[in-house]
Amino acid sequence: MVRWIIGLVVALVIGFCIYVSISNTLPEGLGLTDGLLKPCPSSPNCVSTQALEDDVLHYAEPIVYTDSRKSTQLKLESYMLKNGRARIISSSLGYVHFEVKSPIVGYVDDVEFYLPDADSVVHIRSASRVGYSDLGVNRERVRQIQDLLVD
Template sequence: MFTRKLFYLLVFLLLQGCSSIMPNIGVTNGKLADCPSSPNCVSSQAQTNDKHFIEPIVVKGSSLDAHEKVLAVLESSKRTKVVVNEAEYIHAEFTSMVFRFVDDVEFLFSQERDGVVNIDIRSASRVGHSDFGVNRKRMEAIRSKLKE
């Protein structure tokens, strides 16, 4: 009996991951979309005292260099698909290994000033309430790879 319930729960979770809808993403008036109220999103454009806030990524070099570095990190990441690749904006999808949940990751590049590019970032889960800090950890890992 317990095994059957566990099986149904796993099937439900798997189907839930497959039935996710496209969230509110992209750039509007130079801004990334706001995070929802749930704790499964981080954004460098959130208010600094907000639980969703994360520092933007700062890269030395030109906007083109920063863009190429971010693309290289994304292309070296497992279960990652770059959906939009524009000069000032990148949208990628990260898919979890077990349940195939999709998280949307966005990068908004500012103009290079004094040899430095500011990259606003946003990472959000499509389904569920909590992500157990996965989005924040992912963005910090990307930040670390870009510093190498």
């Protein structure tokens, strides 16, 4: 009986790891479309400064910056690369996309920054690829970025 339970637990863990690995594929529709980041899904594992303000589950305040657009983007890139198992997927002046991998299970979050040419504002979208809840990880990441850029 004990061997059966151990076998079941091992099978479940292996199955979960396979599920996470398969589900961690790059989602479609990331990037900018007419100056907009992809909308958040209905699940609470996404935060965006472009969500509707009355969407308290997903909305975060855009960040106003005072440095140049280029230096602000470089500051964001440097911070992400130093502070969080992140790698740059794409980067051009005004837009950068990171993948951030969790340390234990290997969940991947997509974090996008958009710095429109016409405004001194940073828009952020941070979303988990797998699961329903992220236990507040994406909202905390956005809060840390806000702290980084706000004087």
